[in-house]
Amino acid sequence: MRLTALDEAAEAINLKRNMGVAEARAIHPTIEVIEEDPAADLRFLEGIADWCDRYTPLVALDGRDGLFLDITGCAHLFGGEKALLQDILSRLFQMGIDVRGAITSSPGLSWAVSRFGQGGVIEEDETERVVAPLPVAALRLSDDTVTALTKMGLKYIGDLMETPRAPLTRRFGASVLLRLDQVLGTDEEPISPRLPVASLSAERRLMEPVAAEEEILAVTDQIAHALKPSLESRGVGGRVFELVLFRVDGKVFRIAAGTTRPLREPRRIAVLFAERLQAVHDDLDAGYGFEILRLNVLRHETFDTAQSDFEGHQQNDASLAAFVDRVSARLGSDCLRTFQLRESHLPERAVTSVPAIDGLSARIEQGNPLPSRSERPTRLLKKAEPMDAFAIEVPDGAPANFHWRRMRHRVVKSEGPERLAMEWWVDSAQAPPRDYFRVEDDRGHRFWIYREGLYGHDEKQSWYMHGMFA
Numbered sequence: 001m002r003l004t005a006l007d008e009a010a011e012a013i014n015l016k017r018n019m020g021v022a023e024a025r026a027i028h029p030t031i032e033v034i035e036e037d038p039a040a041d042l043r044f045l046e047g048i049a050d051w052c053d054r055y056t057p058l059v060a061l062d063g064r065d066g067l068f069l070d071i072t073g074c075a076h077l078f079g080g081e082k083a084l085l086q087d088i089l090s091r092l093f094q095m096g097i098d099v100r101g102a103i104t105s106s107p108g109l110s111w112a113v114s115r116f117g118q119g120g121v122i123e124e125d126e127t128e129r130v131v132a133p134l135p136v137a138a139l140r141l142s143d144d145t146v147t148a149l150t151k152m153g154l155k156y157i158g159d160l161m162e163t164p165r166a167p168l169t170r171r172f173g174a175s176v177l178l179r180l181d182q183v184l185g186t187d188e189e190p191i192s193p194r195l196p197v198a199s200l201s202a203e204r205r206l207m208e209p210v211a212a213e214e215e216i217l218a219v220t221d222q223i224a225h226a227l228k229p230s231l232e233s234r235g236v237g238g239r240v241f242e243l244v245l246f247r248v249d250g251k252v253f254r255i256a257a258g259t260t261r262p263l264r265e266p267r268r269i270a271v272l273f274a275e276r277l278q279a280v281h282d283d284l285d286a287g288y289g290f291e292i293l294r295l296n297v298l299r300h301e302t303f304d305t306a307q308s309d310f311e312g313h314q315q316n317d318a319s320l321a322a323f324v325d326r327v328s329a330r331l332g333s334d335c336l337r338t339f340q341l342r343e344s345h346l347p348e349r350a351v352t353s354v355p356a357i358d359g360l361s362a363r364i365e366q367g368n369p370l371p372s373r374s375e376r377p378t379r380l381l382k383k384a385e386p387m388d389a390f391a392i393e394v395p396d397g398a399p400a401n402f403h404w405r406r407m408r409h410r411v412v413k414s415e416g417p418e419r420l421a422m423e424w425w426v427d428s429a430q431a432p433p434r435d436y437f438r439v440e441d442d443r444g445h446r447f448w449i450y451r452e453g454l455y456g457h458d459e460k461q462s463w464y465m466h467g468m469f470a
Contacts, residue, residue, distance in 0.1 A: 004036050005065075008098075038064070048097070049194060050252035053244065054292055055084065057198060060191040066114075068107055068191045075103075081121050095250055107189050108182035112138035112157075124185070131183055132158030139179040145172060157183065198242070198296035200234075202227040209248050209289025213277050216245070216290065220273050223295040224266035237262025237303035243273050245284075246292035253284060257329045260321040260357050262303045268322065269295075275329035328357045346420060347436060347448045398437040398449070399463060409441040 001021040003010075010031065015024055021033055041064060049059045049067055055078070058070035071084065078084040081103045092099045102113040104122040112131060113119055116138040122130050131138070134157050136149050149172070154160055160168070160180055168176055181187035202223045210216055220243060231237060239262055245253040257272040277284065327336055336356035344350045398414035416437035422428065434450040441447070451463045 003033075041065075046194075047250070047252075048092070050254075051246070051250045052088070053195075053252065054246055055088065057195070057201070057296075058191065058193045059195070060193055062111065066111070068110070070191055070193075071103070085121060104185075106182060106185040107191055108140070108179065109185060111140060112183055127184055128161070132156065132161065136160065139176070139183060141176065141179060145176065148172065149176075196298055198298055199300055200227060200230050200238075200297040201294060202230075203244075203292060203294035205292050206290075209291045210293075211286035211289040213281075216277065216293065217270055217274055219293050220295065221266055221270040223293060224269040227295055227297070228264050228266055231264040231297070231300070231303070234300075235303055236300040237264045238269070238297040238300050239263070240297070240299040241269060241272065242296040242298050243276070244292075244294040244296065245290045246294075247286070248288050248291050251285075251287065255280060255284075256298070257325075258333065258357055259325050262301045263325075264303060268325075271322075272325060272329045275326050279330050279332075324356050328355070333357050346422070347450075398439050402449075402463065409443070409445075411439045412442050413440040414438065 003015060003017055003019050003021060003024060006015055006017060013028055015028070015031070024031060024033075045061060045065065045067070049061060052059050052067060052069055056069050056071050056074045058072075060068040060070075062068050071081075075081045075084050078087055085101055085103050089099060089101055100114050100119045102110045102117070102119045102122060104110045104113060105124045105127070109122065109127060109131065112134055113122060116134045117130065136154060136157060136159075137146050138157060139160075141149075149155075149160075154163065157180070160176070165177055178187060182189045204219050204223055206219070210219060238259070240256060240258045243255045243257075245255070247253070255273065255276050257276050259272070263269060324336055333355040337353050338356045339351040340354050341350060342352050398411055398416060401408060401410045403409070414437050417435040418437075419433050419435050421433045422431040436448060436450045439447050439449060449463050
């Protein structure tokens with residue numbers, strides 16, 4: 001067992017990382033050793049990253065104990081860079097977290113100054129003066145490379161800055177110079193945000209926290225109204241919305257809701273989140289209230305201006321889409337499912353089951369009309385269901401009548417048989433050809449039915465129902 005992390009007290013008594021626990025106890029018998037829990041550490045770091053979203057949506061994880069925040073264009077909202085940094089450090093300190101931070105012109109320089117320097121705000125013209133006295137370990141190099149550089153007398157970044165670049169490349173490879181250029185800001189280094197970046201966003205910072213569901217929905221409606229002009233100016237509507245709730249103690253809740261068609265009407269957006277709040281009611285602990293509410297548009301599409309008129313021929317379509325949105329928001333996207341066609345010569349594989357919220361969206365995009373309320377919807381069974389068939393015609397006809405779901409069905413019309421084999425890659429011994437019939441019963445329902453095998457038609461034989469078409 002070895003030491004993987006140290007607090008300031010442990011560093012003060014000259015304990016080192018990777019030191020054996022037995023050796024550390026021999027030197028200082030009274031030290032307290034806590035077993036490492038990487039999963040808990042990661043959850044804690046992700047919780048801090050969620051909290052940092054109040055400053056910028058571009059937050060990236062850096063190893064096991066660091067965060068990168070891209071605050072480009074955000075600092076003026078908090079009174080400047082120094083005020084922003086002071087606000088972050090003081091708030092985290094009040095939460096009991098020991099943290100150091102720096103604001104610089106490059107991620108590499110911020111990493112080096114935070115971990116090996118004094119932190120703070122570093123101006124671009126001060127870069128070389130600040131990094132020169134830092135050890136080479138501040139360049140994020142491997143331990144072997146740091147050891148080799150130290151043995152050669154290159155202990156500080158300033159030593160590398162004065163050394164010819166060609167010999168360094170031949171001896172240590174291109175990684176040393178790459179890291180050096182990243183610290184100096186001459187080589188761009190992007191960061192990868194841990195969460196998708198919203199295309200549009202609006203928020204409210206409240207003087208008094210809100211905790212009641214009615215208050216949260218009222219503020220959400222206000223934010224949706226503030227977001228509508230931006231959506232209209234771009235000619236788009238939101239397809240996936242996210243409501244972010246920042247609790248006063250730092251806990252962050254994210255609630256997402258999708259729609260079947262592009263949406264920008266504030267009332268309907270608020271209705272979606274009313275359903276979502278009902279669905280997550282037991283998991284949403286308001287505590288002492290939420291101080292910041294933010295509404296993100298994670299996905300948007302071109303908005304059809306005809307959607308703005310929910311009267312006339314559009315009324316049924318809009319009602320069905322709104323119904324699917326509300327039910328999916330309350331019970332989840334998989335609670336309502338529909339079927340889409342796909343390429344296959346087998347009837348039971350010619351359709352695939354998809355969430356209704358996606359299926360209606362695909363029909364709208366393809367220009368297919370939505371079914372009206374008076375139209376009986378098509379119903380397809382997900383899986384083949386067995387049924388009992390009687391009085392089979394000779395030699396290969398469809399059954400004259402059958403029992404299915406505790407009801408007797410009399411066949412009045414049939415088409416077939418159509419004998420189909422499985423795909424060429426399926427073993428015919430395990431999946432023999434099937435005889436398919438399209439039949440209509442005395443109630444006007446049309447079915448796909450089939451039986452497996454080629455011969456052996458008994459008077460009473462098990463058949464299988466694939467689908468019912470109304």
